[in-house]
Amino acid sequence: MSDYSTERAQAAGDDLLPGSADGQTRDAVIKLLVQDGPLKASDIAERLGISAAGVRRHLDALTSAGDVEASSAEYGAAAGHRGRGRPAKWFQLTAAGRGKLRHAYDDLAGAALRALREAAGEAAVEKFARDRVERITEHIEPAASADAVSATVEKIASALTGAGYATNTRHVGNGVQICQHHCPVAHVAAEFPALCEAETAVFTELLGTHVQRLATIANGDCACTTNVPLNHVD
Structure with missing residues (x-):
């Protein structure tokens, strides 16, 4: 059951x-x-x-x-x-x-990150969070131009879905939103926001444009939503 x-x-x-x-x-x-x-x-x-x-x-x-x-x-x-x-x-x-979909390993993961933070400090937790997102997106090349941003967004969504995030995209106004309908680490991320912050940082680097996190499951929202503007690349 x-x-x-x-x-x-x-x-x-x-x-x-x-x-x-x-x-x-x-x-x-x-x-x-x-x-x-x-x-x-x-x-x-x-x-x-x-x-x-x-x-x-x-x-x-x-x-x-x-x-x-x-x-x-x-x-x-x-x-x-x-x-x-x-x-x-x-x-x-x-x-x-x-x-109610909480994973059985949440308690173990939380305990492990608390131990890491106690032994090596917050910087170690941040490095762990970034390494995790980079592994998920390691096969994605950064967008080379403004025209490539939309395609890169779709690649990011596909990679997240493959990692258990049940992700899709939708166009809103002059941008596109990455919508993660499930987060396998949501309960842990509520205590360790570095997990969410690392995602936003890596998305920004891959897309070459400032992205904005609008909502997160860890904060009680129904989905993690990230807005990506399509009008320019930094």
């Missing part, structure tokens, strides 16, 4: 006992939202091969529990192409729902 199922079973009783159909389906919904969210109910239904009514029932339960929230904003390819009628709802995990 997953950590998420355990949390929900304790709160909801028999409805989410280990192996129950509802528990397994809600785990599958959560997994999709982590990997590819925000998603519409129809997208979730199609991917899981269940009815739209069934998906809505699970989404209603997860929303009532405070684990999922809905937005009428458009995402991805749908942005800027709204048709007639009522806007579709897009569902994503809340900070509370994401918190």
Whole structure:
């Protein structure tokens, strides 16, 4: 039984006992939202091969529990192409729902970094954080021109997804945003912000332009969002 199922079973009783159909389906919904969210109910239904009514029932339960929230904003390819009628709802995990995905190694990682800081100081923690991000992005060449920034952003997003960050991008105004919908070190980063700061620094160097971190999961936001301007390269 997953950590998420355990949390929900304790709160909801028999409805989410280990192996129950509802528990397994809600785990599958959560997994999709982590990997590819925000998603519409129809997208979730199609991917899981269940009815739209069934998906809505699970989404209603997860929303009532405070684990999922809905937005009428458009995402991805749908942005800027709204048709007639009522806007579709897009569902994503809340900070509370994401918190139930805590990894078993969080306590160990936190203890290790505290020991490193005590033995070698804050600079050692910062070096560790930077080395970690550089390993994730080591195959990415810095953007050589302003025209190359968008392509480099996509490479960064792909590398982050491969490292467990469930990342996508979206164009907003004159820039593009890197949206990390899951952070495998979120609970550790809450205590050690150097992990987030190292990401921002490496993104800036690879893209050759000042980037701005707008939100982080470690601070309780639903995603880590980094804005990248596309109008110039320093």
